[in-house]
Amino acid sequence: MKEMESVLDLETVNGVSQNMKKELMINSMIKSFKDSGEINIMNKDFFRPILWINDLLQAIDAILESSTQTGIYNLASFNSSIGELGKEIKSITGAKLNDLGNTKTYNFMMKTQKFEKEFNFEFKGSII
DSSP states (O other), X not given: OOOOEEXXXXXXXXXXXXXOOTTSHHHHHXXXXXXXXXXXXXXXXXXXEEEEHHHHHHHHHHHHHSOOOEEEEEEOSEEEEHHHHXXXXXXXXXXXXXXXXXXXXXXXOOXXXXXXXXXXXXXXXXXX
């Protein structure tokens, strides 16, 4: 096995597990829907990168199978605004969507083209 010299910037990793973190944005929206039938969102125009667990596992496999030796890579299945995530979850669940306004927070997206090109990789995760 080759020595790992790649650095991965992992964004919010999402996916079903036995020990799901309820504070993560998508998990929090689903929990809120299950508890109250409603989804509360804040900062709807701010973006976040999301990485699905299956994409993470496939990316690690791609690195292990590759001859590429070094690099720093961003990993994200997609970038989405918080508002769009809320709308997608609403369309899936039928929940009432409540916009609670804005707070002081950060806004960012990730570019993953370097990883996709060097490893001939396609991120497949989506909200649906």
